[in-house]
Amino acid sequence: MAASRIVFLMYHELELSGRRLCQTEPGYVRYILPIETFRKQMQWMKDSGLQGLSVSEAVRFPQQPSVCITFDDGCETDLVAAAPVLREFGLHATFYITSGFLGTPGYLNADQVRELDALGFEIGCHSMTHPYLSDLPEPELKREIVDAKGQIEQILGHAIEHFSCPGGRYDHRTLEMARRAGFRTVANSLFHANSAETSRYELGRVAMLRDMPVEQFASTCQGRGLWKKRLQDGTRHGVRRVLGNRAYDKIRAALLGDRPL
Numbered sequence: 001m002a003a004s005r006i007v008f009l010m011y012h013e014l015e016l017s018g019r020r021l022c023q024t025e026p027g028y029v030r031y032i033l034p035i036e037t038f039r040k041q042m043q044w045m046k047d048s049g050l051q052g053l054s055v056s057e058a059v060r061f062p063q064q065p066s067v068c069i070t071f072d073d074g075c076e077t078d079l080v081a082a083a084p085v086l087r088e089f090g091l092h093a094t095f096y097i098t099s100g101f102l103g104t105p106g107y108l109n110a111d112q113v114r115e116l117d118a119l120g121f122e123i124g125c126h127s128m129t130h131p132y133l134s135d136l137p138e139p140e141l142k143r144e145i146v147d148a149k150g151q152i153e154q155i156l157g158h159a160i161e162h163f164s165c166p167g168g169r170y171d172h173r174t175l176e177m178a179r180r181a182g183f184r185t186v187a188n189s190l191f192h193a194n195s196a197e198t199s200r201y202e203l204g205r206v207a208m209l210r211d212m213p214v215e216q217f218a219s220t221c222q223g224r225g226l227w228k229k230r231l232q233d234g235t236r237h238g239v240r241r242v243l244g245n246r247a248y249d250k251i252r253a254a255l256l257g258d259r260p261l
């Protein structure tokens with residue numbers, strides 16, 4: 001039997017009519033799906049017989065056709081928009097929280113994180129202040145990974161096991177720090193499906209974009225066409241390695257009005 005491969009989807013804030021987004025620049029908004037689009041995608045998953053899994057469930061790599069559903073940043077719409085839709089369709093998910101954003105406008109507060117947890121959704125960590133981890137000296141790296149984990153665990157009253165890297169940036173030290181902190185997995189934003197052979201500390205994820213047609217969503221969930229994105233991604237990473245994160249972002253912003261999440 002072929003090894004089970006699972007695509008991990010990466011969502012961010014969702015757009016509700018009449019509700020202000022956390023940020024409004026085009027580079028942010030391109031990652032924001034209107035709630036109607038998200039609902040259509042989840043409906044498609046349900047109708048196609050795909051299971052929606054949390055990260056803990058996904059890394060057991062069950063043989064049934066499955067997709068892992070993740071959210072970054074810890075926006076309030078995780079609870080008020082995503083959770084009701086996921087529950088309606090019986091889908092599971094992992095929400096990665098940025099601990100330093102808790103209680104600020106547009107983001108979850110501590111009670112709401114506990115509520116998501118109590119609903120049966122999995123809570124993970126997305127750092128404390130959302131920096132590029134690969135740029136940080138050791139003490140700051142520790143704060144963003146170890147201390148952030150402690151803050152979220154304090155709120156929940158139990159351990160958390162999964163981390164996702166802000167802006168997808170990480171290096172060897174990041175992964176080592178996460179491992180030592182007790183995280184069992186680290187997710188990035190490289191476009192590849194994961195299998196039992198994938199390192200648990202380098203789980204790839206596919207960024208969901210607001211203009212993605214439903215056919216492309218369907219092929220993404222089935223792991224088709226990821227090589228095209230990977231090729232584009234490889235170029236992006238190569239350029240970034242040469243320029244460094246900061247110079248790369250300046251150029252990217254100038255060209256695209258874009259920023260990484």
Ligand SMILES: [Zn+2]
Nearest residue numbers: 072073166261
């Ligand atoms: Zn983020």
